[in-house]
Amino acid sequence: MLRQGMPLAPPVDAAEVKRRALELGANLCGIASAATLNAFPPDPRWPQTPDRISPYCKSVVVIVQRIPAGAFRCKSNIPVQYLDMLVLRRMDRVALKLAQELERLGHPSFALAAQETDWNLKRASYARLSTRHLGVEAGLGTLGLEVNILTPEFGPRLYLTGILTEVELEPDQRMEEQVCIGESCSRCLHSCPPDAVRQWGLDKAGCATEAQEFGYAQITRFFEKFLGMEKQDRKSAVRSRDVFGFWQGLLRVVGSFGDCPRCLAVCPVGNDYHAHLADIQKHIPEKTPEKVAKAAAFKQARKSGDDVPGLSAWNRRWVGEKGYQGIVARQLQEFKRLQKEKEKQ
Ligand code: B12
Numbered sequence: 030m031l032r033q034g035m036p037l038a039p040p041v042d043a044a045e046v047k048r049r050a051l052e053l054g055a056n057l058c059g060i061a062s063a064a065t066l067n068a069f070p071p072d073p074r075w076p077q078t079p080d081r082i083s084p085y086c087k088s089v090v091v092i093v094q095r096i097p098a099g100a101f102r103c104k105s106n107i108p109v110q111y112l113d114m115l116v117l118r119r120m121d122r123v124a125l126k127l128a129q130e131l132e133r134l135g136h137p138s139f140a141l142a143a144q145e146t147d148w149n150l151k152r153a154s155y156a157r158l159s160t161r162h163l164g165v166e167a168g169l170g171t172l173g174l175e176v177n178i179l180t181p182e183f184g185p186r187l188y189l190t191g192i193l194t195e196v197e198l199e200p201d202q203r204m205e206e207q208v209c210i211g212e213s214c215s216r217c218l219h220s221c222p223p224d225a226v227r228q229w230g231l232d233k234a235g236c237a238t239e240a241q242e243f244g245y246a247q248i249t250r251f252f253e254k255f256l257g258m259e260k261q262d263r264k265s266a267v268r269s270r271d272v273f274g275f276w277q278g279l280l281r282v283v284g285s286f287g288d289c290p291r292c293l294a295v296c297p298v299g300n301d302y303h304a305h306l307a308d309i310q311k312h313i314p315e316k317t318p319e320k321v322a323k324a325a326a327f328k329q330a331r332k333s334g335d336d337v338p339g340l341s342a343w344n345r346r347w348v349g350e351k352g353y354q355g356i357v358a359r360q361l362q363e364f365k366r367l368q369k370e371k372e373k374q
């Protein structure tokens with residue numbers, strides 16, 4: 030008789046795990062080896078490695094859930110903010126289901142707390158594992174100029190998580206070709222409202238003012254101010270837009286993170302961009318002469334071989350060692366060819 034939880038522990042086929050992940054609703058799936066992730070932490074000073082979480086983890090199954098492009102065609106940011114929450118829920122469900130199925134086969138497995146950060150790592154700005162770096166190691170894409178992971182399929186318009194398992198699975202090959210077009214594109218930099226995009230880096234505090242309008246930093250700032258207020262001012266502070274924002278964040282996450290869609294919306298990587306966004310996102314209203322000059326300086330720095338921290342020998346692994354080789358142009362040509370074929374039918 031076969032009971033749930035009985036440890037049979039047969040070997041598991043990696044291709045079958047990926048097929049099952051897609052069947053459950055993931056949009057992409059790849060596998061990274063825990064040994065590789067332990068050997069290459071994104072920042073060795075603050076190691077985000079599976080080993081810190083469990084010494085028994087052998088593989089990490091990485092799943093991607095895309096954000097529907099329609100939300101980036103709207104008049105306000107609200108639809109993206111709301112969708113983020115739905116996409117994350119869906120992603121976590123798929124991850125949990127897959128972990129349970131692996132465990133039923135006899136291999137202890139669990140889904141990562143993908144959105145939560147660790148208080149002990151860089152004052153809580155670091156997660157247990159960096160899922161972007163998991164994605165790169167699992168062969169799903171490479172990091173862009175604004176450090177989002179860009180997949181050839183959906184550019185950066187996605188969320189991703191990992192399932193940590195004790196079964197050894199055949200890992201996928203890391204992409205060595207850079208998916209991001211790079212400094213000559215810089216559309217993410219042009220679009221960023223607080224000008225937080227660096228050269229394969231990010232001013233995180235700057236980004237958080239837009240990306241987490243009612244996030245943790247804003248909550249603590251509000252209460253610090255509140256504690257020093259006169260009784261009269263406290264009354265109106267309690268009824269302010271801030272408190273409403275915090276309440277909405279608690280209710281549906283809207284506003285507490287995933288608030289700013291701009292670098293996601295304008296990135297020209299991915300067939301979802303060619304199909305649904307190229308027309309309306311072509312023009313970037315936030316583009317200024319200062320941002321154009323900043324992008325030109327980045328381009329020059331790379332050309333002259335200057336020291337760019339985001340492109341250090343250690344970081345290149347996740348940016349794509351072979352540099353940009355025209356993947357976006359190739360995809361666009363193929364997309365147009367397929368469209369012409371469809372029109373003929
Ligand atoms: C915290 C966080 C944020 C915070 C950061 C807050 C802060 N004050 O630090 C803020 C608010 C900025 C943020 C914003 C966004 N986020 Co966020 N965020 C996270 C979270 C929870 C953890 C990030 C983390 O741990 N990073 C890991 C470290 C390694 O990243 P890093 O600092 O960039 O690492 C570099 C530096 O360490 C640098 N480095 C610097 N100094 C040194 C020195 C040495 C010696 C070395 C070697 C390296 C080094 O090299 C590293 C490699 O590039 C992840 C979820 C997760 N579990 O990963 C989501 C996550 C990264 N966020 C995500 C998203 C979608 C966003 C937003 C688009 C949301 C939005 N629409 O508003 C924006 C995008 C901003 C951007 N361009 O990156 C997605 C990414 C999807 C994608 N396509 O990449 C993630 C993966 C969530 C998920 N589960 O899918 N986020």
Ligand code: SF4
Nearest residue numbers: 221236239289291292
């Ligand atoms: S999420 Fe918004 S604020 Fe943050 S880097 Fe992207 S465009 Fe800039």
Ligand code: SF4
Nearest residue numbers: 173209214215217296
């Ligand atoms: S907008 Fe351009 S520069 Fe920015 S991440 Fe996308 S491809 Fe790279």
